[in-house]
Amino acid sequence: MSSKLEDLKREYDNIPVPKEGLEQTKRAMDRAVFDKKKREQKWKKTWVGVAAAVAVFITLPNLNGTVASALEKIPVLGKAFEVVCFRDYQYDDGHNLANVQTPEVTATGDLASNGAKEATKEAQDYVDELTEQFKQDIKDTGESYNELDVTYDVVRDTDTWFTLKINALSVKASGYEQIRYYNVDKKTDTLVKLSDLFETDSDYVTLISDEIKRQMRAQMADPSTGADYFIDSTDMPEYDFKEIQEDQNFYLDQENRVVIAFDEYEVAPGCMGAVQFTIPEALIDQIRIR
């Protein structure tokens, strides 16, 4: 290259960059990213609200004597659960903003419920962890923009089942949406993991994972869905969805079907949000025990 052009390049590279100005530009971008996540989350909240408004009826199996007497010892069966805001953490310093609600689950009527206690503990541990991370991020990133928004919903509260949902949106350079479900089986008054739904030696992980892959491919093959998942990719196969975790996040929908939930970015690009897959009952009814 001629030396004139080298001089030219040098002159160009020496254009001073205004640090403060670019920091503002970055903040404007953070704000745009956050607004996008917020819009997506609002839309999802509305949708969940509609789903939750559908009445839920569960028929208990005929109770024989032994089971009936056992049930007497489980007073929460048939009782509604109550969720109150245990702690409300607010923070706003102009750059960083937090609105965090920590729930507490109890059985109505002052009943001691093991399931409610377990759900409360897990949910609170999770929210505390997010809050600590937020506080740490403020320290680490100084002037930049952080936001944490945590709310909760009761997805389901029937005679036999209770599901608490935590919606967490954390925004740093980009937003990240996480949803956690805490399911209590009121028949045993315990917190239920996905593995508890199935017979011990069953391979529900493969069964469900294959079904999710099938649904992903079907949606991607239909351009009208606009769906995109991390699967069958040629450029980054290491990020492809392989299988669900043993205790993957889940809840039961109004028809008692298993719905598998993923965090944003876990199995799909950010534009897809936090995605969920409903597993057809016929596929798993042989191994399902609750």
Add this chain to the structure above:
Amino acid sequence: MTGSSTYDKVVKYLVENQSRFYRLAYSYAQNEQDALDIVQNAMIKALEHYTEIRNIEFIKTWFYRVLVNESISYIKKTKREVVSELTEEQEGIYHEDFQEQGDLYDRINELPLDIQNLIKLKFYEDMTLKEIATITGLKENTVKAKLYRGLKRLKVTLKEETA
């Protein structure tokens, strides 16, 4: 959580290369505030339209197209008269002796915009002819021809450049 989504990568790419974008915008706008506006507008547009990127590997050419378009529309908005004057005179200038005076850097900004783009991408941003072709939507051979014409006008000679 893989953190590998297109959106995340776009955000990361934009944040990491802000200074480069600023310099290129500055080479068009010639003042700090307008250059910052150009960069900011281009970034916001990129975030709004990131789904158009089919493959994250194309982020660079994709974003530079947004940035160059934003710079040009800025120039057209604010300096319309100046630019059109220049364009009218250009043919005359080039057929006469382009006086080799003033800084080469300044003289580049007096070239027609389409040629400015090519020279800036090639020599400021060190891009390949292929990348420039993608950004400008021109054929590679056209990029090459225009680049040489531009350099000729600047009275800069080059040894054979390979993309």
